[in-house]
Amino acid sequence: MRTKGYDEKLVTDIWVQIESFANFAFSKGHSASYAVESYQALYIKAYYPIEYMVATLNNGGGFYRKELYLHEARLHGATVVLPCVNNSGALCYLKDKTIYLGFGMINEIEHHTYELIIEEREKNGAFIDVDDFLKRVPISVEQMRLLVRAGAFRFTGKNKKELLWEIHALIKPQKKKNEELFELRPKTWKFPTLNESPIDEAFDQIELLGFSLCSPFDLLKDKLSSKVITKQLSSFINKEITIVGYLITAKPTYTGKGDKMYFGTFIDTEGAWIDTVHFPPSARTYPFIGPGCYELKGKVVEEYDFISIEVNAMKRLSGIDRERMPEEIAVIKNPQPE
Numbered sequence: 001m002r003t004k005g006y007d008e009k010l011v012t013d014i015w016v017q018i019e020s021f022a023n024f025a026f027s028k029g030h031s032a033s034y035a036v037e038s039y040q041a042l043y044i045k046a047y048y049p050i051e052y053m054v055a056t057l058n059n060g061g062g063f064y065r066k067e068l069y070l071h072e073a074r075l076h077g078a079t080v081v082l083p084c085v086n087n088s089g090a091l092c093y094l095k096d097k098t099i100y101l102g103f104g105m106i107n108e109i110e111h112h113t114y115e116l117i118i119e120e121r122e123k124n125g126a127f128i129d130v131d132d133f134l135k136r137v138p139i140s141v142e143q144m145r146l147l148v149r150a151g152a153f154r155f156t157g158k159n160k161k162e163l164l165w166e167i168h169a170l171i172k173p174q175k176k177k178n179e180e181l182f183e184l185r186p187k188t189w190k191f192p193t194l195n196e197s198p199i200d201e202a203f204d205q206i207e208l209l210g211f212s213l214c215s216p217f218d219l220l221k222d223k224l225s226s227k228v229i230t231k232q233l234s235s236f237i238n239k240e241i242t243i244v245g246y247l248i249t250a251k252p253t254y255t256g257k258g259d260k261m262y263f264g265t266f267i268d269t270e271g272a273w274i275d276t277v278h279f280p281p282s283a284r285t286y287p288f289i290g291p292g293c294y295e296l297k298g299k300v301v302e303e304y305d306f307i308s309i310e311v312n313a314m315k316r317l318s319g320i321d322r323e324r325m326p327e328e329i330a331v332i333k334n335p336q337p338e
Contacts, residue, residue, distance in 0.1 A: 067211035082151035230272035286314040
């Protein structure tokens with residue numbers, strides 16, 4: 001560093017950091033084996049980022065929630081689509097730059113259920129509609145409801161609420177074997193208008209997948225008060241700003257005096273990372289109160305070319321509640337057969 005002309009104080013500071021690390025550094029063998037694996041993973045992530053994220057999902061995820069690996073894949077140009085009975089497998093898979101979520105991502109779906117779906121599809125081809133599916137795949141109404149709500153029958157072009165009525169009409173008669181000479185056509189229903197909203201879809205995804213494919217900021221009740229985003233922070237060094245972020249993780253640690261503080265990671269409205277520091281006074285007065293979007297106020301600081309926000313005030317923003325209008329409930333209770 002001296003040969004390259006670095007400042008003596010910087011040389012000393014970095015040397016002290018390296019020297020102090022020796023107190024808890026790995027043995028050479030341990031370090032070498034981790035270095036090889038880290039280099040291999042880094043190479044794949046650098047040159048095949050979408051494939052790397054899909055592999056991570058299929059390996060059960062990692063330190064972060066599954067939605068974050070999908071978010072990272074999107075930043076590299078991937079498109080994410082919901083499970084589909086005509087396209088999905090047990091695991092997520094990648095075709096070009098489209099990630100097809102696997103059946104295994106759906107909460108409470110049974111292995112036996114999607115194994116039957118995949119086996120039947122590979123043997124006799126794609127499913128034409130719900131009626132064709134139910135004739136070919138023995139399935140309970142509970143498992144069928146999960147598939148419908150997860151969007152696995154969107155290829156039919158039908159409203160999910162209509163499909164839920166349809167499967168109840170189709171599955172219940174299948175419990176008795178039809179001994180008629182000719183196959184009877186299933187009863188069809190004339191439905192009133194059954195409206196679906198992006199909010200309904202988002203909440204179904206959160207319940208069944210653990211996350212929504214829409215932006216978390218679309219589910220806020222509060223109006224965003226800040227238009228500052230991560231890429232603008234370099235223009236606000238040593239200045240106070242307000243920014244809105246979706247919480248990824250908060251890492252607790254302690255000061256030399258034993259006071260608790262946090263390092264936070266958020267994403268902004270454009271999906272870029274926000275790094276925050278919450279010193280003890282701020283951590284005590286403005287604690288993290290669960291997942292969601294937060295309004296962050298603090299000073300933008302830079303250290304070793306790394307920009308972060310020293311948070312001095314923070315509040316969690318209110319999300320939209322999932323509500324059904326009474327008149328909507330009334331009309332879906334009594335569909336009329338054609």
